[in-house]
Amino acid sequence: MENTTNNPVITIETTVNAPVEKAWTYWNEPTHITQWCAASDEWHAPRATNDLTPGGKLNTRMEAKDGSMGFDFEGTYTDVKHHEFIAYVLADNRKVAVQFFPSGTTTRIVETFEAESMNPVEMQKAGWQAILDNFKAYTEAN
Numbered sequence: 540m541e542n543t544t545n546n547p548v549i550t551i552e553t554t555v556n557a558p559v560e561k562a563w564t565y566w567n568e569p570t571h572i573t574q575w576c577a578a579s580d581e582w583h584a585p586r587a588t589n590d591l592t593p594g595g596k597l598n599t600r601m602e603a604k605d606g607s608m609g610f611d612f613e614g615t616y617t618d619v620k621h622h623e624f625i626a627y628v629l630a631d632n633r634k635v636a637v638q639f640f641p642s643g644t645t646t647r648i649v650e651t652f653e654a655e656s657m658n659p660v661e662m663q664k665a666g667w668q669a670i671l672d673n674f675k676a677y678t679e680a681n
Contacts, residue, residue, distance in 0.1 A: 546633070546653050546654045546656055547653075547654045547660050548653055548654070549660060549663060549667065550651045551649075551650050552649040553674070553675045554647045555645065555646050555648060555675045555678050555679060557679060558646065559641035562639060562646040562678060563621070563639060565681070566625075566639075569586075569587040569589050572584060572587040572599055573586060573587050573599075575673045575676075575677035576599050576601065577673060578670050580604075581603055582603055582604065584600060584601050585600050586599075586600045587599040587600070591616065592616060593616050593618060594616065595615070595616045596614070596616075597612075597613060597627060598611055598612070598613040599612045600612075614627040614630060622639060622641065623639055624636070624638055624639070633652060633653040635650070636650070637649070637650045637651075638651075648674075650667065
């Protein structure tokens with residue numbers, strides 16, 4: 540992934556005990572996204588939309604369950620290779636890439652993103668990893 544912001548690039552990953560077809564579906568379908576896309580139990584994703592095509596938009600509403608704050612996580616897809624790779628640019632022009640590496644009944648997911656400059660890199664890495672861990676737990680439980 541080419542770094543366009545000059546901010547640090549962060550990489551996180553997990554291996555999901557699910558074939559790539561299931562991992563891909565759960566990653567991309569809004570009915571599933573709303574079930575796993577939160578960094579902690581105090582947050583949730585009440586709605587999501589996803590047009591998984593180059594030029595298509597993704598939008599996940601992330602909110603504190605107590606209603607104290609929330610934001611739209613949104614971007615535009617730049618590349619989609621079915622069951623292999625997703626790339627998109629966030630609304631603030633940071634790039635994100637997600638790779639799917641199938642291996643029989645498991646799928647390794649590697650997500651790379653340009654850090655933003657408002658929060659410490661380690662905090663961003665921990666938050667994105669927590670969401671990825673929630674994805675793994677949800678996908679394996681369902």
